[in-house]
Each structure stands twice: as C-alpha cells, then as structure tokens.
Amino acid sequence: xxxxxxxxxxxxxxxxxxxxxxxxxxxxxxxxxxxxxxxxxxxxxxxxxxxxxxxxxxxxxxxxxxxxxxxxxxxxxxxxxxxxxxxxxxxxxxxxxxxxxxxxxxxxxxxxxxxxxxxxxxxxxxxxxxxxxxxxxxxxxxxxxxxxxxxxxxxxxxxxxxxxxxxxxxxxxxxxxxxxxxxxxxxxxxxxxxxxxxxxxxxxxxxxxxxxxxxxxxxxxxxxxxxxxxxxxxxxxxxxxxxxxxxxxxxxxxxxxxxxxxxxxxxxxxxxxxxxxxxxxxxxxxxxxxxxxxxxxxxxxxxxxxxxxxxxxxxxxxxxxxxxxxxxxxxxxxxxxxxxxxxxxxxxx
Amino acid sequence: xxxxxxxxxxxxxxxxxxxxxxxxxxxxxxxxxxxxxxxxxxxxxxxxxxxxxxxxxxxxxxxxxxxxxxxxxxxxxxxxxxxxxxxxxxxxxxxxxxxxxxxxxxxxxxxxxxxxxxxxxxxxxxxxxxxxxxxxxxxxx
Numbered sequence: 001x002x003x004x005x006x007x008x009x010x011x012x013x014x015x016x017x018x019x020x021x022x023x024x025x026x027x028x029x030x031x032x033x034x035x036x037x038x039x040x041x042x043x044x045x046x047x048x049x050x051x052x053x054x055x056x057x058x059x060x061x062x063x064x065x066x067x068x069x070x071x072x073x074x075x076x077x078x079x080x081x082x083x084x085x086x087x088x089x090x091x092x093x094x095x096x097x098x099x100x101x102x103x104x105x106x107x108x109x110x111x112x113x114x115x116x117x118x119x120x121x122x123x124x125x126x127x128x129x130x131x132x133x134x135x136x137x138x139x140x141x142x143x144x145x146x147x148x149x150x151x152x153x154x155x156x157x158x159x160x161x162x163x164x165x166x167x168x169x170x171x172x173x174x175x176x177x178x179x180x181x182x183x184x185x186x187x188x189x190x191x192x193x194x195x196x197x198x199x200x201x202x203x204x205x206x207x208x209x210x211x212x213x214x215x216x217x218x219x220x221x222x223x224x225x226x227x228x229x230x231x232x233x234x235x236x237x238x239x240x241x242x243x244x245x246x247x248x249x250x251x252x253x254x255x256x257x258x259x260x261x262x263x264x265x266x267x268x269x270x271x272x273x274x275x276x277x278x279x280x281x282x283x284x285x286x287x288x289x290x291x292x293x294x295x296x297x298x299x300x301x302x303x304x305x306x307x308x309x310x311x312x313x314x315x316x317x318x319x320x321x322x323x324x325x326x327x328x329x330x331x332x333x334x335x336x337x338x339x340x341x342x343x344x345x346x347x348x349x
Numbered sequence: 350x351x352x353x354x355x356x357x358x359x360x361x362x363x364x365x366x367x368x369x370x371x372x373x374x375x376x377x378x379x380x381x382x383x384x385x386x387x388x389x390x391x392x393x394x395x396x397x398x399x400x401x402x403x404x405x406x407x408x409x410x411x412x413x414x415x416x417x418x419x420x421x422x423x424x425x426x427x428x429x430x431x432x433x434x435x436x437x438x439x440x441x442x443x444x445x446x447x448x449x450x451x452x453x454x455x456x457x458x459x460x461x462x463x464x465x466x467x468x469x470x471x472x473x474x475x476x477x478x479x480x481x482x483x484x485x486x487x488x489x490x
Contacts, residue, residue, distance in 0.1 A: 008429075
C-alpha cells in the first residue's frame with residue numbers, strides 16, 4: 001500500500017504575490033506542428049483597434065487565423081516547476097513540485113473562415129489621387145496597417161496587393177490609388193508597351209518592366225508597380241512578371257467602371273463601357289472583357305442597357321461590420337449553450 | 350497595442366532534469382497539475398524572501414517504476430496527492446487531447462511593448478478529479 005512516506009514529490013505553492021503569470025493555450029495539431037518545427041515563426045495575437053468586444057482577439061500564424069475563446073475553469077490549475085531540492089525548512093529533502101503559477105483560464109482556438117482584409121484596408125487608408133497626394137487622415141505605414149487588422153499576414157498582403165496599395169513618399173504613408181489613378185496608370189503602361197513593342201501578354205523581365213514604368217509621368221513609379229502587381233500571379237521564384245489575363249481584365253474593368261461612374265456612382269451605358277474596357281486591354285485579351293468577371297460589383301438596369309456599380313467598398317465595410325456583429329451574436333449563442341460546454345468537460349473528466 | 354508577438358520556444362539552455370516520470374518531464378521542468386477543488390492552506394508560507402513556499406502535500410506515483418521504461422503506461426492511471434497527513438486525492442496522469450502551450454511574458458522585451466513567449470509545450474497533465482478520501486497517518490485504510 002502506498003503511504004505518504006513513499007518516494008514522491010513535495011507539492012508546494014509559491015506565495016500568491018510571488019507567482020508568475022502563465023497563459024495556457026490549447027494547440028490544434030496544425031499549430032503544434034508549426035511551432036515545434038525547426039524554424040518556428042513568431043505567431044501573433046491580434047485585436048482590432050475599434051472593436052471592444054471580447055471576441056475581437058485572434059491568433060495569427062503567417063497563413064492561418066484562429067479565433068480565441070477564453071475558457072474559465074472552476075478547477076484549480078497549477079503550473080509547476082520541479083526542483084531537485086527542497087527549500088522548505090522542516091521538510092524532508094525530497095524533490096519538490098513547486099506550483100509557480102495558477103492560471104485561471106485556458107485559451108481555446110477555433111479556426112476562422114477565410115476573410116478578406118480589403119474592408120479593413122479601405123477603412124484605414126487614405127486614397128491616393130493624382131491631384132491631392134495626402135488626404136487629411138493620419139499617416140499609416142504598411143506595418144502599422146497590418147498590425148491593426150485582425151487577420152494573418154497572408155490575408156493582409158493579398159488585400160494589399162489586390163487594392164494596389166503602396167507606400168508613398170518616405171515609405172510611411174500607405175495609400176490606395178483611386179480607380180481613376182489606376183485607370184490612368186494602366187493606360188500609360190499600355191501606351192508604353194505599344195510604343196516600345198513590349199508584349200504585355202507574355203513574360204515581362206526586369207528590363208521590360210523598367211522600360212514600361214520609367215516613362216515620364218506625374219506619379220511615382222510605386223503606383224505603376226502596384227497596379228501591375230495587382231494583375232499578376234505571384235511568382236517569387238522567377239525574376240519575371242507575368243500578367244494574368246483574367247486578373248488583368250477584372251482589375252482594369254472594375255477600375256474603369258468605378259472611374260466612369262464618378263463620385264455619384266450613377267449608372268452608365270453598358271455598351272460603351274464594354275467597348276472602352278476592351279480597348280484598355282492588350283489586343284490579344286480583348287475577349288476577356290466579359291461582365292461575369294465583375295460579378296458582385298455591378299447591377300444591370302434598364303434591361304441591361306445601363307450598368308450601375310455596386311459600391312463595393314461601402315458594402316464590404318458593411319459586410320465586415322455585419323460579420324462582426326454576427327460573430328458577437330454567435331458568441332452570445334455559445335454562452336447560452338452552457339450545457340454543451342459542460343458536456344465537453346464531462347467527457348474530459 | 351493591437352499586435353502582440355508570441356515567440357517560439359527557445360531551444361537553448363540545458364535540459365532540465367527532474368525525477369518526475371518521463372512523460373511529465375519537459376525541457377524547462379514545467380508541468381501542469383489540475384485539482385478539482387480548491388486547496389485551503391493554513392500552512393504559513395516559509396522560505397527565502399523571493400521564494401516563499403507553502404507545503405501542501407505530497408505527490409506519489411504508486412505504480413511507477415523507472416526501470417520499466419516508456420512502454421509501461423499502467424501506472425498513469427493512479428496518482429495520489431496526500432494533503433497533510435489525513436487526506437488523499439486520487440488522480441491520474443492524463444494525455445491531453447490537444448497539447449497546451451504555456452505562455453508567459455518575455456523577459457527581454459525591448460521597448461516596453463508586450464511580448465509573449467512559449468515557455469513550454471505540455472502533452473500530459475496531472476489531474477485530480479476525485480473527492481478527498483480520509484487516510485490514516487501511515488497511509489493505511
């Protein structure tokens with residue numbers, strides 16, 4: 001029969017004021033693999049700045065986002081450290097399990113569904129117009145911007161590229177070029193390609209790019225680079241850039257539609273729009289100018305004669321807000337389903 | 350601060366060696382002990398100023414045999430925690446469905462920003478889920 005005098009460990013608790021602070025974080029298998037891998041990356045706890053809800057904290061790896069749920073326990077949980085010698089007077093010199101911390105809750109991670117960073121970027125960044133270079137908003141650098149978006153870096157970067165964002169001036173002012181700037185820049189690139197005989201539908205090497213981008217122009221080269229990048233498929237291994245026909249047609253079409261609709265977002269005639277759109281594409285890609293590429297960004301009126309842009313930025317922001325309300329709604333639901341929580345802990349016990 | 354970095358577990362430093370059963374041993378010597386209930390402790394905290402301890406009891410692995418090695422898991426089903434001389438909690442060594450990272454504030458945070466690090470990843474915990482049983486001073490029943 002075992003007795004208290006058997007070889008074992010003294011359990012001792014460090015006085016509360018000297019306890020350390022630990023957080024327990026449950027690790028899903030993919031996260032465990034990541035952080036135990038040879039070159040484990042730094043992972044990030046993020047929260048959005050304006051959200052005050054509890055649910056706004058997320059944990060981000062370079063390419064995954066997890067929602068964090070804080071689960072309290074009524075049990076006493078100790079983090080212990082084993083030391084080989086007892087420092088307690090009047091107790092045997094047995095090894096000691098020293099309880100150095102008493103975490104009150106565990107952080108559980110739930111994988112998040114893919115969300116676009118675009119609404120966050122649109123809300124945070126000033127737009128770049130050719131006439132007025134800085135809007136009144138305070139300057140935000142790209143790093144600051146990403147730090148404030150509760151999504152992983154991959155998602156942030158994808159949104160950044162899609163919107164053709166760039167850092168202007170001293171590299172501290174991240175901006176989004178307006179549709180009109182994008183269209184103008186693209187047209188200049190297209191003209192330059194015709195003038196220099198560069199085929200935009202083929203592979204573009206560095207030389208080609210510098211010839212296309214170093215044209216006499218009113219805007220910094222960063223704009224043109226960003227616009228071209230928003231149309232190309234990312235290929236980090238090669239030194240060449242290849243424009244993607246679908247992406248190119250889509251970005252050009254959307255920018256043109258926004259530009260033509262003007263600030264009032266009024267409807268414009270469909271047929272001339274489609275012609276202008278096709279004219280703005282390299283000759284070989286004219287056929288790619290099809291309305292289905294812009295699905296979700298427009299509405300046809302007048303039996304298809306007129307096209308009306310659906311203010312995607314506003315909608316997207318609204319959708320993002322709606323998304324977060326839906327999110328908090330679901331937490332409320334989850335809180336009410338306390339018995340389901342209990343069931344899990346019952347099974348575990 | 351909207352973004353707090355969590356640094357991966359540092360791989361340097363000597364591996365901590367303790368007499369704990371192997372599955373509970375971790376490089377840093379940290380482990381997790383869970384007790385269903387609260388320990389009310391009247392023992393005065395004693396010890397040096399920076400390391401004040403209250404002895405609450407003893408953890409005993411009655412069936413653990415170091416010689417049997419890693420293949421033997423039967424001992425994990427029973428662990429005793431003696432509280433004082435007259436009470437005993439029965440528990441077990443449990444493998445966690447999801448391993449847990451122990452996060453703590455990083456010591457060398459440079460400019461006052463919050464930085465966390467993964468101090469340890471634990472795969473097992475000691476859990477005591479039963480109500481205490483009375484035992485005699487010598488542990489007999």
